[in-house]
Amino acid sequence: MKASALGGGGMMIGFSWLASCKPGEQAADIPKEWFNVNAFLKIEKNGLVTIMSPNPEIGQNVKTAMPMIVAEELDVDWKNVIVEQAGLNTVDYTRQLAGGSQSIRQGWQSLRMAGATARRMLLEAAAKQLEVPVEELTTDSGVIKHTSGKTVGYGEVASVAATMVIPEEIELKDPKDFKIIGTDVGNVDAPKIVNGEPLFGLDIDKEGMLIAMIQHPPSFGMKLKSLDASKAKAMPGIKDVITINTNVPEGAEEQWSDVNAFNELVVVVGNTTWEVMKAKKALNITWDQDTKLESSIDHEVALSDLMNKKPEEATRKDGNPTSAFKNAAKVVERTYSAPFLAHNPMEPMNFYANVTADKAELEGPIQTPEYLRKTVAVVLGLPEDKIDIMMTRMGGGFGRRLYGHFGTEAAVISQKINAPVKLVYTREDDMTQGTYRPAYKVKYRAALDKNNKLTGFHVRGAGVHGSPVFANRFPAGTVDNYLAEDHRLDSNISTGAWRAPRSNFMAGIEQAFLDEVAEAAGKDPIDFRLELFDRAINDPVGEKNDYDAARYAGVLKLVKEKANWGADTPGVHRGVSAYYCHNSYVAQVVDMVMENDKPIVKKVWCAVDCGIVINTSNARNQIEGGLIDGIGHTMYSAMTFKDGQPDQRNFDNYRLIKHAEAPLEIETFFVDNGIDPTGLGEPGLPPISGAVMNAMAKATGKRLYNQPFVNEALVLG
């Protein structure tokens, strides 16, 4: 029973003989005893396989896709697979994190190795049992076949397989032989979701568990001055009102969970959610100003000033941009802006914690369990190995649950009141807490010579806590004279990664700007982009270009073909956009029509290059959802502030996209190139706003620059 490392994949295999599992609706009967072949999977005597899904599930569907990869290499029938969510286990798993669209890309090799290793050990065990050379055996969906015609099921040799020496080298399947990867496999939790079974952190209910809610300051820049909790404490069902401080000790390594604008909080603890909610309203708290109380107008003014300021150093400079602009026949200049955004996952923040003298048990929705544990360890003063974290299915995250301060808060509350507790945020608590997508402003300039060739390109970006510009992304590398500049605006409003950070703004505006440049050059927008990619393929400028120009051009060509670009349909206005982020390439064409003077997105065509597609149904779902998310936030959503206080607190005045505003139809095509898989949870979102802006310009004659567009445009309906 020991763990060892495998060459190449870096996977750790742990042997144990655990004997528990949860029943599910499967083809085979649920057994009493299971054989743990390795940390990723267990095989039962009758061939039923349990595969652990290591990473947090946030709606990106890794709980289905990651086990599919294991099942593929193991060579089992998917209907005999049960999937279980693994808890935080840094011994057997690496990178148990949902973020950066990396779960599949970074798990690909080790998940394949896990399945293939187990398959190889089952073959070895069968060879021993049948007393034949292993070379004479093959597998077929959970059955081992000998050349003589004899067969033996995986389950029959699983106990022997678990005692086999772990092979040092493993042959992986040829992707052309994949049977599970590349098919439509339904979300493994779908039956529970549609029946309303408990799955989410907020659904946790444990013996003796109390409910806690926090009250943070009403404004960024305020802090607690005094608390009178006498009325709240006297209310029915209320156990206590306390204050907590979740500041990490000085000198501790900074973690995701430390991002928090409000570390000193008032906490109400009671028996039930409604009782605690009511008592929270009865708190008598006074707040003190601590730092500046910022307003949106301050950010607007400061970001605008930065647009006219040259930074001391350029982030990237190729050629001689100054001379290119001086000698240009035409210069196009546009400035774009976007507001702060809240993540607003539908499940408000929550976490369960039970902290006793020498250990802590935590459970809930978290994208970064490993880092939450580090913070909790230093804040509680417990060693990391005394802290267990179980991940629940998350009711969305979009980056919000990378920042697990709510997990730390639950742990501190439990420690202080000496009881198991579930911390529950209201929507208002969540929306006004911070960790927002920052407000941005970006100015673009393009220089065209007399032959309408792009000779100069200049981008200057500024944002709260950092510029959104990616200096080495397209169109860097396609133009001789290029300049990228960045400014940062400090603020006491906390910001964080929001689905496709920076790309969520940059893609759309870059693609809208290039559309205007193509127009100024008198060129078709797709042809104009393809010309630039030709330059990057044949004679790239600079060496740090962060994209593969051929794959980029590939998705544009594919969407051009599929959407039949160029074949004008009366009444249909088209816009195109393409972007590269999270290692994947997405091009989109929007077909817009005007009905009753309102623009409507009739259809979106998508071409995606994310390498090998694991689960085709969910891959399409991610692209569909991503682009609806992208349209929604560009059109309708904003967080604004007055004297440090958020103007939006709930969905009555924070607008999210609704059914009637979603595209009527979406069609997605994947490039089939056999390349190892890359990100899919985020890349569908960034380009779409560009395609919408470009189609809108055709449909309404109006170009849009300041998000959310609902403030200055006809609303999509």
Next chain:
Amino acid sequence: MANFNLNINGKVKQVDVDPDTPMLWVLRDHIKLVGTKFGCGISQCGACTIHLDGEAVRSCSVPVSTVGDKSITTIEGLSENGDHPLQKAWVEVDVPQCGYCQAGQIMNAAALLEKNPSPSDDDIAKAMNGNICRCGTYTRIKKAIKTAAEMS
């Protein structure tokens, strides 16, 4: 605090709660039926949708004291074995991403299909417009409702 006898999913359940407690929290904290979700608390997202005598309502804004003897249906009671045409269609179309809003979507769609067994795209968009899906599964929800309408 007061006692209420509630008719939930065909069974009478007694709870002793503050009369202003919203049905959402009665269901989740007292009856332990957690399929009905908390999203906003102010009838703006639809995650907490249940049926009151067959009408889709937002349970976060229905105080327990106003329910009386009306029959309450939650996602757990929509069908006996999880086989309501909408539940089957939701799985078949592979609608959910995070899945959190879907019970509310299904409950709202079930009330729609009761009144309008074969809704048009426009009928669906109008009826479902108060149910937010932050993951953006709207096109699949529409497809699943149409699939369910064809099934039944």
